[in-house]
Amino acid sequence: MIDVGQLSDGVGLLLNWYMPLVILAGMTLGLMIGVIPGMTAALGLAIVLPLTFQMDALTALILMTSVYTGSLTGGGILAILINTPGTPGAVATTFDGYPMAQTGRANEALGLQIAASAFGGAASYLVLLFFIQPMTKFALQFQSAEMLALTLFVLVVVGVLKGKYLFRSLFAGGIGLLLATVGTVITTGEPRGTMGFGELEDRLPIVLCVIGLFAVPELIQILPRRAISEGEARIRHSASELWQGFRGAFRRWPTLLRGSGIGVAIGILPAAGATLASILSYTLASRLAKHDERFGEGEPKGVVAAESANNASEGGAMAILLALGIPGSASTAVILGGFMLHGLVPGTGLFRDNGPLIYGLILGNIFQMFLLVGVALAVAYFVARIVTVPTTILVPVLTLLLAVGAYSFRGQLFDVYVVFAFGIIGWFCRRYDFTPLSLMIGLFLGSQLDQEMIRVSILYSFEPLSIFERPIAASFFALTAMLIFCRVVTLFRRKKRGAPEHV
């Protein structure tokens, strides 16, 4: 489990005067990047990577993880204030965070979000500290068959979430899956469905698609309003409400713990990450809702569930990076670059050869979460005023930021057009109840589902049924079938009772 000698050496490495300053600088940069739509943690990490050349390994890695943590939390702030997830993992935060902001409870929502983020992050690193070896063993069990089964399971769990009409949600999800497969095929290296656009050969930039899908329709939607929060619901510039929200998250401790658990578990699976974790956590919380809890209309538990899982996925992703050297996302890939740059090779030998440094990194990240509370509350206090800015000036400014953020993603004007094209698609989806969330889930899972299906079809082409001999895959397939069965039974029962149910 824990090597106490190496742990105390790790503490020693952390105890210097400049470490809190490094964390503060990284956290502030990360938060700034997180609150600009289109700017991603990967970009922030790419910016600081050259700055770490002259630093020692621990300081460099602490700086990079601070940027990462800050951007994850910053994405949630934007999600609450303007219904635009600054990072894809913050999508589920919009479901209840934005309705809270619209009804004048933005400060409370931000307090909830920051507390849940910090708790989720700290909990995930604590789990990492004690259980990194079993976590990696568990992750190694997930091969193509298991990933395919898990992807299908997640699709079924969240695919029809929040949809008014079941078949419109399914249709939107299907289109999302198809769109995500556009690009180069892994087996032949041949582009597919790119319509001659070379930029699409690397697949659609999913992060930008998601931001466009949510941000542009929201900008169009809020135009007739004076401000996002208006009339009696006007927000007050109140630190006490922020604090009240912050404490409120801990009063909802079962949701907080459950969200953190889901975040850690999903975070260790490569390519699954924060988005799936937060949406799964939110779905579970809404399914377990009591009668007086109205998820989707400003329920504080929704914010807690989504944000705790979002940040808790960070520890899981880090576990798999440290122990196996597998980056689960673009951001962790840049962090992996940081390890390499300082002569550290993630894998089984990392703990043996650099134990104190790794313990220092984990403890430093736990310490980050405490600093995160202070920095994020200060940023949220000032940024929260955005909901009172007149839409006549807010919308043009945000449009420009969206365009610049999209351009900075890969340095291509094409990406700016992708954002706005998906904005128009998102507007039509929203206008006619095609559930943009289902489209988004499809976009996220499509590429992975396609690749796993190709691998499985190659690996199991001779004995397709042998896929069910793998216990984890078989369990997920069984769970998926059970969920579909339960959904169909519920539909029929409601219809029999005469309750309104859209199909």
Next chain:
Amino acid sequence: MRPGLTRAAESCDLPSMFTFATLKKAAGPSLVVVAGLLWAVFYLGSVADNPRHDENALVLIRPLTWLMVPFGLIVIAQAFWNARRGKVDERHGLDEWRRLSYLGGAALFLAALPWLGFLGTGLPFLLIMAWVLGFRRPLPLLSVAVGVGLLFWAGFNIGLDVDLPLLPWAIQ
């Protein structure tokens, strides 16, 4: 005949299903489905007809596209059914002058971007759009424009080292 069946039979009365009013109400979702299906079928066809692709390239998209067809048909049938029974949300769409102005302005901004750069298009877009939408305070408006210009130049180009094409001559 049982009352439920009578209601169902009335609802399936095809001539009344395709009145102008019903068609108008069901047009939105139906057009979304038709557009989605046309693209999906075109996509599938382009992959299936390409000899350089093997069967693996179709392993997901072929069954998925065929699955989308019945889903789409159900959505269209349901849209007409709801329109016939008057169960359509009467929400405002783009028929609001501010939304239309914004879309027009955004389209012009995006069209001019490759030629004029981010500052060359962004600042006129900001000033004109805010004015058109009803922000009539020149000094704060100019301050915001200067702030945005500085953010692009100092914040992105210098601070974040993003090579933004700010002005026309920066476009390659």
